[in-house]
Amino acid sequence: MDATVPSRVLYPPSLTHIHKSLLPCHQTGKLMLTCCHSSRRSGQEHTVSCSNQSDIKSGVDWGTSLCGPVQKRNLSGQSFCSLGACTYPGLETGTKSLAHAAEEKVGVLLLNLGGPDTLNDVQPFLFNLFADPDIIRLPRLFRFLQRPLAQLISVLRAPKSKEGYASIGGGSPLRKITDDQATALRNALEEKKTPVNVYVAMRYWHPFTEEAVQQIKKDRVTKLVVLPLYPQFSISTTGSSIRVLQNIFREDPFLSRLPVSIIQSWYQREGYIKSMAGLIEKELESFSRPEEVMIFFSAHGVPVSYVENAGDPYRDQMEECIYLIMQELKSRGTNNAHSLAYQSRVGPVQWLKPYTDEVLVELGQKGVKSLLAVPVSFVSEHIETLEEIDMEYKELALESGIENWGRVPALGCTSSFITDLADAVIEALPSATAMTTSSVDSEENDLDLVAYAIKLFFGSILAFVLLFSPKMISAFRNNLL
Ligand SMILES: C=CC1=C(C)c2cc3[nH]c(cc4nc(cc5[nH]c(cc1n2)c(C)c5CCC(=O)O)C(CCC(=O)O)=C4C)c(C)c3C=C
Numbered sequence: 001m002d003a004t005v006p007s008r009v010l011y012p013p014s015l016t017h018i019h020k021s022l023l024p025c026h027q028t029g030k031l032m033l034t035c036c037h038s039s040r041r042s043g044q045e046h047t048v049s050c051s052n053q054s055d056i057k058s059g060v061d062w063g064t065s066l067c068g069p070v071q072k073r074n075l076s077g078q079s080f081c082s083l084g085a086c087t088y089p090g091l092e093t094g095t096k097s098l099a100h101a102a103e104e105k106v107g108v109l110l111l112n113l114g115g116p117d118t119l120n121d122v123q124p125f126l127f128n129l130f131a132d133p134d135i136i137r138l139p140r141l142f143r144f145l146q147r148p149l150a151q152l153i154s155v156l157r158a159p160k161s162k163e164g165y166a167s168i169g170g171g172s173p174l175r176k177i178t179d180d181q182a183t184a185l186r187n188a189l190e191e192k193k194t195p196v197n198v199y200v201a202m203r204y205w206h207p208f209t210e211e212a213v214q215q216i217k218k219d220r221v222t223k224l225v226v227l228p229l230y231p232q233f234s235i236s237t238t239g240s241s242i243r244v245l246q247n248i249f250r251e252d253p254f255l256s257r258l259p260v261s262i263i264q265s266w267y268q269r270e271g272y273i274k275s276m277a278g279l280i281e282k283e284l285e286s287f288s289r290p291e292e293v294m295i296f297f298s299a300h301g302v303p304v305s306y307v308e309n310a311g312d313p314y315r316d317q318m319e320e321c322i323y324l325i326m327q328e329l330k331s332r333g334t335n336n337a338h339s340l341a342y343q344s345r346v347g348p349v350q351w352l353k354p355y356t357d358e359v360l361v362e363l364g365q366k367g368v369k370s371l372l373a374v375p376v377s378f379v380s381e382h383i384e385t386l387e388e389i390d391m392e393y394k395e396l397a398l399e400s401g402i403e404n405w406g407r408v409p410a411l412g413c414t415s416s417f418i419t420d421l422a423d424a425v426i427e428a429l430p431s432a433t434a435m436t437t438s439s440v441d442s443e444e445n446d447l448d449l450v451a452y453a454i455k456l457f458f459g460s461i462l463a464f465v466l467l468f469s470p471k472m473i474s475a476f477r478n479n480l481l
């Protein structure tokens with residue numbers, strides 16, 4: 001890694017920062033927010049998203065505030081973003097006196113998805129997930145339908161999801177694994193002479209983000225590092241959790257002044273890449289002819305529109321991540337063939353391709369005999385590794401002619417990985433600044449009752465038409481919901 005890289009840590013995407021980065025778009029001339037993200041495919045730095053001002057207000061289009069205005073590229077081809085330091089009146093950043101530093105109480109907030117603890121939790125968990133406007137992105141006119149739609153989809157999907165959770169022991173293992181990671185991270189930071197409190201904030205199940213934030217307030221934390229447990233950024237995961245955090249922080253006088261540093265993604269960190277390469281190498285050894293094994297990266301998908309319309313950097317980051325892991329393996333003398341596909345699609349829209357199930361069948365038909373599946377978008381075991389990969393995809397692969405199947409375990413508490421997360425936290429600390437916001441959102445929230453009634457009327461008609469559209473009906477038939 002290039003030692004001259006100033007920081008890979010991003011500041012909280014506050015509206016203050018967003019306004020600073022409004023620029024006229026060279027294509028349309030409209031005022032646009034820019035988010036820089038370099039791509040390995042082009043080999044050059046380029047801007048992947050331009051979103052117009054109305055999108056900013058919606059609070060949904062996370063393409064707008066992913067990286068901030070400045071992005072640089074280091075010599076080894078990795079991308080990072082940086083923003084100028086943003087100080088808040090009355091709060092010094094970086095140069096604290098020794099006496100002040102002694103009173104410091106650092107918190108680390110781990111962001112994760114959460115999962116149902118029992119089968120009874122499955123439907124309410126799914127409701128929380130589908131009620132998230134970053135998961136089902138309805139046009140503004142239909143936003144009032146979010147909760148009824150979430151209720152409907154969660155009830156329809158619950159039986160299928162319950163079967164999945166039943167087959168992995170009756171609930172999600174996410175809470176326990178995340179708690180273990182929190183403990184391991186606290187210990188690793190203690191060893192590095194950085195004592196911290198670690199908090200867990202789940203997006204869709206307990207402990208909810210609100211619960212974690214209340215604890216942070218109670219503990220009078222003086223500086224906070226926000227660390228998502230997703231290596232790559234997506235609007236639907238890290239973006240969604242940060243939006244919730246921003247909403248909570250905006251309303252609270254203590255929290256809105258708390259210096260915060262948000263690590264938005266860390267897929268390019270050396271420790272993570274090396275840890276992944278280590279797990280892959282180890283698992284390859286369990287095959288009788290390791291050099292003939294296809295390394296098959298399977299990432300959780302997102303709808304294509306997130307990447308192509310909303311500027312989600314997820315696909316670019318995923319491809320860069322795979323590139324870096326393969327480079328690391330090559331440098332260790334492992335030159336296996338590899339491929340990347342996307343799993344776990346839900347609903348009647350197009351998701352990132354190629355789809356994992358289709359690629360497995362194709363590989364089998366092409367004569368691939370040995371395959372090592374590598375889950376790459378998440379660092380814990382969960383339903384999509386334990387059920388979807390280990391059961392469904394394994395069965396499909398074997399039926400398709402693949403004879404030798406293996407799967408790399410999720411990183412979990414692998415010590416080199418946890419140590420690297422601890423380093424990421426330490427690197428993030430100096431850039432903590434207050435999350436500041438403007439009043440743009442509250443102006444927008446002023447309710448116009450007449451407009452609301454009109455929206456409700458036409459929206460209901462359209463929702464009815466949509467729900468019974470051929471696409472929706474075929475999604476039900478094909479078991480995609
Ligand atoms: C990087 C990881 C993830 C992305 C991106 C993501 C997007 C995304 N997910 C859904 C719908 C569902 N996800 C579900 C479970 C689930 N999703 C992730 C990770 C990502 N999701 C994890 C780790 C889990 C498992 C949690 C657990 O309990 O172990 C589910 C519920 C399970 C099921 O019924 O299949 C749904 C539904 C969408 C729509 C989406 C992007 C828009």
Ligand SMILES: [Fe+2]
Pocket residue numbers: 300344
């Ligand atoms: Fe998901």
